[in-house]
Amino acid sequence: MTQEVKLIPPITEEQARSLSCGDVVFLQGTVLAWRDRAIERMFELYDRGEKFPVNLDGSVHWHCGPLVKKTESGWIIVSAGPTSSTRFSQAEAKAIERFGVRIIVGKGGMFSETREALTKKGAAFLASVGGSASFYAKQIARVKEVHWLDLGLPEAIWVLEMKDFGPLLVAMDSRGRSLYDELGIEENLHKLYTEKGIDPKGYPMLV
Template sequence: MRAIGMGKEVRLRTPLDESAVRDLSIGDIVHLDGKAFAIAYAFQFQRALDELKGGKPLPMDLEGSAILHFPTCFKEEGGRWRIVYFGPTTSSKFNKVTPEFIRAFKIRAIVGKGGMDDAVMAAMMEVGCAFLQAIGGCAVIYTKGVEEITNVYWQERHWTYAVVELKLRDFGPLIVTMDVKGRRLGKEERGP
């Protein structure tokens, strides 16, 4: 494993500009502002792809967005959603469905934990998407970076599996561990 120092610190707004993502290098520290989606179950990624293929209009606009592999705890209060807490889960659980998902929705950033496999890397390099590592176990820091939950989708199975649309404000720190040049920081991992 190559030791690498810290890179530049950048604050980016979503939807992310492709050139801004291509400028990111491993070791850079990113904070995000703007719209993002928390999706933490493989079957929800698959559902989005299936509905797109079936020609069904999706209830949310995923095009060019940032995806957070963050299981989310929220509460409905007076017709609005309040975030209780959220934080990163292991991203390699979504290796299989992610290359197609990145290509289909032109995803610009994936925020998670532990990196993803080479097929995901290939899709990231092609589309212009970076993997941003969140620090595991830091639910308080990341929850503070959520201004509000703007919508919640696909709760049929159970609310804990929902796709959550968020508005982020100074959300981070996130460390670039897979960049568009195909470089990695740390080793790829599997499992939860």
């Protein structure tokens, strides 16, 4: 039986293990948006024994390189859509095992090494809808911090405060299940958003 859950990071192992494929999740609070180059630098710091600019224990990682705008009052996220997660599989598996990452948000699923880490350490992968950058940008309350701007705006670490980030579908859980190995994940995502009265491209549906 599926459930609808609201989670507030940092996420505990118990919370992550309570999630099952098909569950619907909304995230409230701090989410880290980052991509390839930030992950690479994180491991370089780890290998040198240096401190990280953010706390990764219980963290939520969103595979996203947002389009941002700098104003007098700070940073504004113009659009923020998920990027394909498969290429992060090996790195995120290590991040889960070494740093205590609990939730990954992305699209397209991840490979076997990530699935093994999810099972071993207690974590989950949440599927979001591609092509919905405008919709997700509206769920960002503010930019709390940004680190490593020298990598470029899309590759920096964006520390975001999210308000009802979702609905997100648990697509890989700590029991070794993956909806990507089962039929109908795109159908499930479409059904989920339809039930919520949401056009996954970012506009309210007429109901």
